[in-house]
Amino acid sequence: MSSSSASVREPHVQSQRSQSYSARPQHRRLIAGIQVLFFIFGLIFLLMGGLRVALEFYGNIKDTIGSLSIENITSMPVLIVGVLMTLLGYGLLWSMAALGAKEPPAWHSGRNGLAGIVTMLVILMGVTAWLNVAWLIFMVPIAVLFGGLATFLLLSFNQPSVRLALGADRLQKREAVGFNWVRNGFIVLILSTMAVIGGVYAVLTDIIELPLPETKPGExxxxxxxxxxxxxxxxxxxxxxxxxxxxxxxxxxxxxxxxxxxxxxxxxxxxxxxxxxxxxxxxxxxxxxxxxxxxxxxxxxxxxxxxxxxxxxxxxxxxxxxxxxxxxxxxxxxxxxxxxxxxxxxxxxxxxxxxxxxxxxxxxxxxxxxxxxxxxxxxxxxxxxxxxxxxxxxxxxxxxxxxxxxxxxxxxxxxxxxxxxxxxxxxxxxxxxxxxxxxxxxxxxxxxxxxxxGPDPDTINLSEEPNVSENPN
The missing domain is CATH 2.60.120.560 (Exo-inulinase; domain 1)
Structure with missing residues (x-):
C-alpha cells in the first residue's frame, strides 16, 4: 500500500518542482515591466551621463591638458556623477537583455539594476540640492514617483518564486560566494574612491577648512x-x-x-x-x-x-x-x-x-x-x-x-x-x-x-611699525 502511494505521489511532486522553475504569467509581466523600466532609464542615464562626460572633456580637459588646478576640478563631483550615470546606463541595458535570457545571472542583474536606479535618484537629489535648491521642486516628484516604482518592483523581484523562475538558486554555492566577494569588493572600491575624491574636493574648495599653521608676531x-x-x-x-x-x-x-x-x-x-x-x-x-x-x-x-x-x-x-x-x-x-x-x-x-x-x-x-x-x-x-x-x-x-x-x-x-x-x-x-x-x-x-x-596682538594698538623677523624670500 505504501509502495503504491509513493509511486502515485512522485509524478505530482516532480510536476510541482518543474512548474516552480518555469516563469508564470505574473512573473513574465513583472519581468517585462522591469525590462521597460531598464530600457527607459538606461537610455536616459546613458545620454545624460555621456553628454556630461563629453562636455567636461571638451570644455575643460581639451583646453587644459597637461595642467591641473583648482579651476579644472571644481566640477569633479558632477563629472563623477556623470560617469556613474553612464556606467549605470550601460548596466541597465545589459540587465534588460539578461532578463530576457532568464539565465541564473538575470535575477542578480535585475535586482542590482533596480537598486542602482533608486541609488542614482538619491544621488541626483543631493546634486540638485547642492547646485540649486530651487530645482528640488521639480526633482522631488520625479524621484518619489520613479524611486517608489523601482522600490516596489525591487520588493516584488525579491520574492522566492521570482528567484526560482529565473533560476537564481541553480547557481553553485561556490560560484555564488565568489560572485558576492567580487560584487562587495567592487562596491567597497567605488565607495572608498568616491569618499577620497569627495574629501579632496571638500578641502580644495574650503567646504572642509584645514587650519593653517600659526604665524609668529613679525614673521x-x-x-x-x-x-x-x-x-x-x-x-x-x-x-x-x-x-x-x-x-x-x-x-x-x-x-x-x-x-x-x-x-x-x-x-x-x-x-x-x-x-x-x-x-x-x-x-x-x-x-x-x-x-x-x-x-x-x-x-x-x-x-x-x-x-x-x-x-x-x-x-x-x-x-x-x-x-x-x-x-x-x-x-x-x-x-x-x-x-x-x-x-x-x-x-x-x-x-x-x-x-x-x-x-x-x-x-x-x-x-x-x-x-x-x-x-x-x-x-x-x-x-x-x-x-x-x-x-x-x-x-x-x-x-x-x-x-x-x-x-x-x-x-x-x-x-x-x-x-x-x-x-x-x-x-x-x-x-x-x-x-x-x-x-x-x-x-x-x-x-x-x-x-x-604675522600680527602682534600685544602691541597692535601701540606700535605702528611691525617688528619684522626673517625674510621668506
Whole structure:
C-alpha cells in the first residue's frame, strides 16, 4: 500500500518542482515591466551621463591638458556623477537583455539594476540640492514617483518564486560566494574612491577648512615690490584689467583698471596664498578717476570664494568703509565715513587723511600715495590709512550702519570689527566705481610694496611699525 502511494505521489511532486522553475504569467509581466523600466532609464542615464562626460572633456580637459588646478576640478563631483550615470546606463541595458535570457545571472542583474536606479535618484537629489535648491521642486516628484516604482518592483523581484523562475538558486554555492566577494569588493572600491575624491574636493574648495599653521608676531608671510613672484597674482588684460606695469622710473607695480562703465563691475587681483592671522600693508596711488575722485579701491581679506569675503575700501575723495560678502549677499558693516579734518589743521597740509590722487594740486608725487593697513588676529580686525587707526560705525541694534555729519547714528562706534564667519582665506587688491561716481571715466589704481607679516596682538594698538623677523624670500 505504501509502495503504491509513493509511486502515485512522485509524478505530482516532480510536476510541482518543474512548474516552480518555469516563469508564470505574473512573473513574465513583472519581468517585462522591469525590462521597460531598464530600457527607459538606461537610455536616459546613458545620454545624460555621456553628454556630461563629453562636455567636461571638451570644455575643460581639451583646453587644459597637461595642467591641473583648482579651476579644472571644481566640477569633479558632477563629472563623477556623470560617469556613474553612464556606467549605470550601460548596466541597465545589459540587465534588460539578461532578463530576457532568464539565465541564473538575470535575477542578480535585475535586482542590482533596480537598486542602482533608486541609488542614482538619491544621488541626483543631493546634486540638485547642492547646485540649486530651487530645482528640488521639480526633482522631488520625479524621484518619489520613479524611486517608489523601482522600490516596489525591487520588493516584488525579491520574492522566492521570482528567484526560482529565473533560476537564481541553480547557481553553485561556490560560484555564488565568489560572485558576492567580487560584487562587495567592487562596491567597497567605488565607495572608498568616491569618499577620497569627495574629501579632496571638500578641502580644495574650503567646504572642509584645514587650519593653517600659526604665524609668529613679525614673521614674514609674503612681501613683494612686483619685481618677482608676479605669477602668484591674478593678471589679465582688457578694459577691466589687472596688469604689472612700470611707473615713470621703470619700477613695476600692480595696476588695476576699471573701464567698463558698469557700476556692478569691480576688479580685483588675488594672491595665490591663504593666510589666517595677518598684518597687511600696501601702498596705493590713484592714477585716473573722475574730477571729484569719487571711486573705491582697497583690499580683500579672508577671501574664500566670490561669494564669501571681507573688503576694506577707501575713496579718492576721502572716505572709507568696510563690507562683508557672505553667500553672495553684500552687507555694509561700516558705511562710508569721511576723513575730513574739522579742526582746520588738516593732515600734513591736506584736508582729508586719504589723499586724492596724482592729478591734483599736489606737486610732490610721494604725497599722492595712501598706505592701507589691515590687521587680522583670530576674529578681530583693525584698519589704518596713512598710519592712523580708523573707527568703524557698525550696525549695532539697528539693521544698517548710518553715519552723518560726523555722528554714528547706529550708536556703535568701535575701534575694531569682530566676526568669526571666515577664519582664513586669500588676500586681494581691488578697485571699482563708487555708486555715486562718474562711470564715464575709468578708475585706475596702482598698488605697490605689499607686505604681510604675522600680527602682534600685544602691541597692535601701540606700535605702528611691525617688528619684522626673517625674510621668506
Amino acid at each position: 614674514f608671510i609674503f612681501v613683494t615690490t612686483f619685481d618677482n613672484y608676479n605669477d602668484e597674482w591674478d593678471l589679465y588684460p582688457g578694459r577691466n584689467s589687472s596688469e604689472i606695469l612700470p611707473d615713470e622710473a621703470g619700477n613695476p607695480r600692480l595696476v588695476i583698471k576699471v573701464d567698463s562703465g558698469q557700476l556692478q563691475d569691480g576688479v580685483f587681483s588675488l594672491l595665490d596664498r591663504k593666510v589666517r592671522d595677518f598684518d597687511l600693508r600696501v601702498t596705493t596711488t590713484q592714477l585716473t578717476s573722475a574730477d571729484d575722485f569719487d571711486n573705491l579701491y582697497g583690499v580683500i581679506f579672508r577671501y574664500r570664494d566670490n561669494d564669501n569675503y571681507y573688503a576694506f575700501e577707501i575713496s579718492g575723495d576721502g572716505y572709507y568703509r568696510l563690507v562683508k560678502v557672505e553667500d553672495g549677499v553684500q552687507k555694509e558693516i561700516s558705511t562710508w565715513i569721511g576723513t575730513t579734518d574739522t579742526s582746520g589743521d588738516g593732515f600734513e597740509g591736506y584736508p582729508t587723511l586719504i589723499r586724492p590722487g596724482r592729478y591734483n594740486v599736489i606737486e610732490d608725487p610721494l604725497d599722492t600715495k595712501n598706505e592701507i593697513r589691515v590687521v587680522g588676529h583670530a576674529d578681530k580686525f583693525w584698519f589704518y590709512v596713512n598710519s592712523q587707526r580708523l573707527k568703524l560705525c557698525q550696525a549695532g541694534e539697528s539693521r544698517e550702519s548710518t553715519y552723518t555729519n560726523g555722528q554714528c547714528y547706529s550708536d556703535n562706534l568701535t575701534d575694531y570689527y569682530q566676526d568669526d564667519s571666515f577664519k582664513q582665506g586669500q588676500i586681494g587688491l581691488l578697485a571699482g566705481y563708487s555708486p555715486s561716481g562718474d562711470l564715464s571715466v575709468p578708475v585706475t589704481i596702482a598698488f605697490d610694496n605689499v607686505m604681510i607679516v
